[in-house]
Amino acid sequence: MLIEYDGTAFSGWQLQPETRTVQGDIEAILEKLCGRRIAITGSGRTDAGVHALGQVAHADIGIDKLERIKTGLPAMLPDDIAVTEVKKVDSSFHARFRAISRLYSYRIEKNRHPLSNRYCHTLMRELVTADMQKAAELSIGENDWMAMAKEGSGNADWIVNVINTDVIDDESGWTFLIRANRFLRGMVRIWAGTLVSIGSGTAQPELITELLETKDREKAGSSLPGKGLTLMEVRYN
16 A cells, blocks of 8 residues: 555554554554454554655455455545555565665745645754755765664664765755665654754754764754654665
């Protein structure tokens, strides 16, 4: 399943008791369509308020239910979730473990815009784009990201291979892009906050290198709000 959602009203992707989640809403509809509980597995767990244009998930179902799900699932979901594609894959496919990269975008606006406020972080000051671009470039490569991730994730390690990054500026703000083989809990929001610190002049671009080498969380930027973050794409072989 290829899934798009507005994360504003959700407590994240992952199923949780007594709170609304994207996984929970989709599984509830699948149960109605199939007459039994169908567990789904996403490519990753987006946090509360985080959006997605290209989330991927898989479920194991009887082939006789495929057409019913193709038509019924997109029609029955609430307005803030859309399943834009449903297709049969090989039984060895796994939405999380078979993914080779994920692309996230973080959007910052210079001024408040009520029609887009749900999808960006507003920062009413100028940032130095060139410094943020240099810092983003220093993020590329295989490194230990402990300094820019939240604790309590149960990770076996903190190694991430960042494949490419970009900082795009326009008249109204900035878009930070980062593609990697995996993402740690809170990683992109802390990374984006660190870029903002650098763009504000409170730190130099080389802070990124220092954080990756020392793993010192105290020097990283603040975690920016989830509403500016969107999972754009998940790639598979």
